[in-house]
Amino acid sequence: MRKIVTIARINLIALVIICFGGCGKDKGNNDIFTIPQTAEVLDTSISEIYGDADAIVTIISDDGFYQTAENLDKIFGERELKCTVAGAIKFVEPDLESWEQLLENDTIDLVSHSYNHIKMATDTEISKDENALKHEIVDADQWYEEKLGKKQIVFVCPENTMCDLGYKILEENDFWAVRRGNRGYNPLSPKDGTNEGDWMNLMVQGIQDEGTDLSVRNGWVDTAISDNVWLIEMWHNVMLEDDGGYQTILISDAEKHMDYIKEKSDNNDIWVATFDEAVKYIREKQNINVYAYIDDSDLHVYGKLNKKNMSSSTFNQPLTVHITIPDDMNIEKSGNSIRQDGNELVINIIPNEELVMKIRGAE
Ligand SMILES: [Zn+2]
Incomplete structure (x- = not known):
């Protein structure tokens, strides 16, 4: 009837x-x-999060050193989860052939983290140099699109900062989301803008911030679930032993945290999405x-x-x-x-x- x-x-x-x-x-x-x-038209509604999970969790490992990529591929691959690597071309290019092979496993999504990893803050030389900024943002974008054969829609700021002219270039060149490095959680529906938590200034938790151990890291996930937010974790190198790099996490510590994330993912408490997937989902939902x-x-x-x-x-x-x-x-x-x-x-x-x-x- x-x-x-x-x-x-x-x-x-x-x-x-x-x-x-x-x-x-x-x-x-x-x-x-x-x-x-x-025909009879029906009522519809779109879920805030894919699969009706309670939170989105995105892991982005910065810089693009190949050894870390291999380690990430193993850690995430074993758990059937995916992560994002934000690569600066100067770090990715020397190992491009190995990178291309590794990406075939479809565990890592590689996105742009500029050409030369130059700080683009308001008080820097480059902040007034439009051509240099375009090289770091637009040329880097084109390089990735050519090498990976896939449209790039996100950008991860080197040194976690961006000047006004850089923002203008990003907005004119079809970037749909920018991750910086302010600490915090992001709303499930960011607004357009450059304030903290807006599309052009997405926030993170730093994997090795002062006083961060396994319980703190797992606590971010719990907070994301209870507050229904989008957690982006900022990782850097993942190594067997401390390589002295900025915020390097040991493989053993990363594995323990990822076991927790895997458990929450299997329980559909969280949707573990690459940066690209999460941005697409939310932008589509908004439009x-x-x-x-x-x-x-x-x-x-x-x-x-x-x-x-x-x-x-x-x-x-x-x-x-x-x-x-x-x-x-x-x-x-x-x-x-x-x-x-x-x-x-x-x-x-x-x-x-x-x-x-x-x-x-x-x-
Ligand atoms: Zn970086």
Whole structure:
């Protein structure tokens, strides 16, 4: 038995048709989506965090020395988790061939940490030199995109700081998030801006900050879970023995902390996401309209990115969506990402891709 489509819903349907009719001229994007007049439109909501976890945990290891990358690959790979390495090109390039091979394991995501790891604070020489800043930010970005064949959308500041001109260059060059080094937790939906916790000034916990031991590190994770926030841990080198580097953590200490993170991840208390994955999820969530409707035998779901410069080939991180379906309706599970609990359906969708699911028992 179908519910009667209300006036409000008819208005929504008309709106959707107009929007997608208008957007249909997008080249290469097969994103024309219309809701039939007779269909029943359903209520949807997007989860704050992928998989409905309580917190996001992102681990970024700075600088890009190859030995550390091998150690990270092993520690995270054994636990089936992923991390991010922020590499300065001058540290990555000498071992580029080894790096390329290691990245095939898909355990590490390598992102830009500038070309030469120069401090770009307001009081520095470089802060007034637009060409030099562009080299550190834009050329480095292009280098990574060429070498890795993947669009870069994030930047990790060397020395954890950035000047106004640098920010301007970052904003003009399609960077969607910048991590600095102020200590703290980030909200699940950062605002645009350069204040602490905003998109251009994401905060961290330093893995070897004064007085930090295993219980402190695990405590960050507990705090993130209880406060529903995004924890970014800033690591540097990970070594068998102390190499004297800034905030080097021993493999044995890193493993103990990662065992705790693994346990929380397995329990779905946290979503362990690379920097790139977390940024994509949140940016998509902030800039998408999700529609769901029922026709004779199927449930259709479509999430349409509503920001022009968000390309579907980059912003393709799956989003967890809740849909309220009519009582007594059953959806045929066509993948393991679909969960039904009474009249609530939880699924993962990819932006700008229509998902069609069979309604069980429908003629
Ligand atoms: Zn660094």
